[in-house]
Amino acid sequence: MTIFQELGRRTLLSVERLGRASVFLSDVLAGSWHLLARPSLVVQQVYAVGVLTLVIILVSGLFVGMVLALQGYNTLVDFGAESSLGLVVALSLTRELGPVVTALLFAGRAGSALTAEIGLMKATEQLAGMEMMAVNPLTRVVAPRLFAGIIAMPLLAALFTMVGVFGGHFVAVGQVGVDAGVFWSQMQNGVDFYDDVLNGVLKSVVFGVVVTWIAVFEGYDAVPTSEGVSRATTRTVVTSSLAVLGLDFVMTALTLGEL
Amino acid sequence: MLSRKWLETLVGLFVAAGIAALAVLAFKVSNIKSIDVAGSYRVELRFENIGGLKVKAPVTMSGVRIGRVAEIFFDKERYQAVAVLGIERQYDTLPVDTSASILTSGLLGEQYVALEAGGSDEYLKDGGQIKLTQSALVLEKLISQFLYNMAAKPEEKK
Amino acid sequence: MTPDAPRDTDAETLAEVRALRFLRGARTIFSDLNIRIRRGQVTAIMGGSGSGKTTLLNLLGGRLRPDAGEVIVDGLSVPALKTRELFALRKRLGMLFQTGALLTDLDVFENIAFPVREHTRLPEALIHHLVLTKLELVGLRGARALMPAELSGGMARRVALARAIVFDPMLVMYDEPFTGLDPISMGIIVKLIRSLNDALGMTSIVVTHDVAEACTIADYVYLVGDGRVIAEGPPDVMQNSSMTEVRQFMEGTADGPVAYHYPAKDYLADLMEVAS
Helix, strand or coil: CCHHHHHHHHHHHHHHHHHHHHHHHHHHHHCHHHHHCCHHHHHHHHHHHCHHHHHHHHHHHHHHHHHHHHHHHHHHHHHCCHHHHHHHHHHHHHHHHHHHHHHHHHHHHHHHHHHHHHHHHHHCCHHHHHHHCCCCHHHHHHHHHHHHHHHHHHHHHHHHHHHHHHHHHHHHHHHHCCCHHHHHHHHHHHCCHHHHHHHHHHHHHHHHHHHHHHHHHHHHHCCCCHHHHHHHHHHHHHHHHHHHHHHHHHHHHHHHCCC | CCCHHHHHHHHHHHHHHHHHHHHHHHHHHCCHHHCCCCCEEEEEEEECCCCCCCCCCEEEECCEEEEEEEEEEEECCCCEEEEEEEEECCCCCCECCCEEEEEECCCCCCEEEEEECCCCCCECCCCEEECEEECCCCHHHHHHHHHHHHHHHHHHHC | CCCCCCECCCCCEEEEEEEEEEEECCEEEEEEEEEEEECCCEEEEEECCCCCHHHHHHHHCCCCCCCEEEEEECCEEHHHCCHHHHHHHHCCEEEECCCCCCCCCCCHHHHHHHHHHHHCCCCHHHHHHHHHHHHHHHCCHHHCCCCHHHCCHHHHHHHHHHHHCCCCCCEEEEECCCCCCCHHHHHHHHHHHHHHHHHCCCEEEEEECCHHHHHHHCCEEEEEECCEEEEEECHHHHHCCCCHHHHHHHHCCCCCCCCCCCCCCCHHHHHHCCCC
């Protein structure tokens, strides 16, 4: 097959896959009214997906904030503009690094775990068993995990950003010698609640939907063998990461008015 | 498998922490305090040159921010720049003969509108106009003027 | 409750497939299958691997649709059922998977209680009562707090059996229940299938290739191969059959109608061929 035929074939397969994933998503959403009567299922998943991801998010946020302050200071001091360090750190985190890095970490830790769990349930016939017991696995297994991801992501992103800002403060004020008052006042003057903070929250919600959707779909669609589950897990991490970065560009361009 | 109570407690803590982080971001990191809740009223200004003034630039009086620039557009009939300011409603005692000038914060900072009170008893209302305006100082013109003066001075000394 | 599904009454038959045709990709699994499951009896379905026995159970349970022919359970045509009707039917069926298919994050008690919690709002005391009764029937009441990972193969299968019968279903389907068990566990399962069937007034379908065990408990045997029924009858008739296919299967002879050698070219020619 020539390279163009191969390219065409792969593109068609991807489109078909996207279609299947969309039908899957609508089936999951259609059956999710029952969750209102059983919120404990969602709570359980928020624990698995949110609380257990906290540690990596907080530690990463702290280090990212500290590095931002260091690098930012290094560059700004040449222009005599180190008083803007607080603003630089806060803007980078709230607008971009908070939502994006959190989403990437989430995809790697929680997303892959979701895919593996659902894939294994498929491989060990637990999903089939549920179907034969007249329990819809989409409602019972998939939907709680989907909503848990959508709820947990923005919260994790906010925590990442907050810890990052404080990490930046620690380095800027504690280590490098920027005045604390200037650090915070420049930040508070420059960071707009609607344009920056809410924008970041919106991004993290969108990322939450996309990453969790990809994770549960790959698990549900996996070939029910150990090799199949392993490949599905890898695909989750790769596809989610690419989707997050691509969507980030689109959303940033839209909000900054360039698109 | 954690006991039910522990699990729900941890999840509750997690959600509370997330919301708290959002609150911190809103109140300590961003400028939410300065978003006026009461709304603002509009005042129109015309300038020959607005320089680098941008929408959302601050509007100050006596150094205190009392509003923001809401709109900037070009009047093609009279070849003037028109800036519409949003003044916070609580500051409703601006005399009609208030003057406005475009200043730069610091040497190379962002530009803002500074208002100076006049002496009239009538106050500006929504849709009012400020007639006394001073356009922005364009840096290039300043420099060329400075250079011209420098070139002229040595002539005088001799 | 199901007014639109086509009805077909035959008091003695609980389930049947008629002229069933099913393909998987290019392979024909069933070309013309006709099987009748009689109420109150244990029916054994036997055949070589790949003869589609598990597929038949999936067709009866509505997880697969036939390409042609009919699948009828309790007078209802399964492929014609809407989703809600299908789920209602499945509540009256029990299925025991080859691997047990227990939910790995729940303990034994919770696994059996799972369908009860999902489909009913019974108070906790009643659920407790129901689960323990079923566990006692399979002899595992003391194991109620163990996790599936801590169970041996035989025990896991018994727990899955208890779960399959928790609602006293009208039809229980066993997919290879004897595979991979030690003689004692196998004996237990064999005894359980028969005694539960009679004690609870159920109908059972046992899909297996374990001739000896199946013949001890079955009321009727079907031998499936080549996409259709090769032979059928009560166990003693089958064991005395003169058909070569049946003889080979019943006795487990290595070579016969089902050939020992996978199709290959001439042995000498293959050996002499120089590897290129």
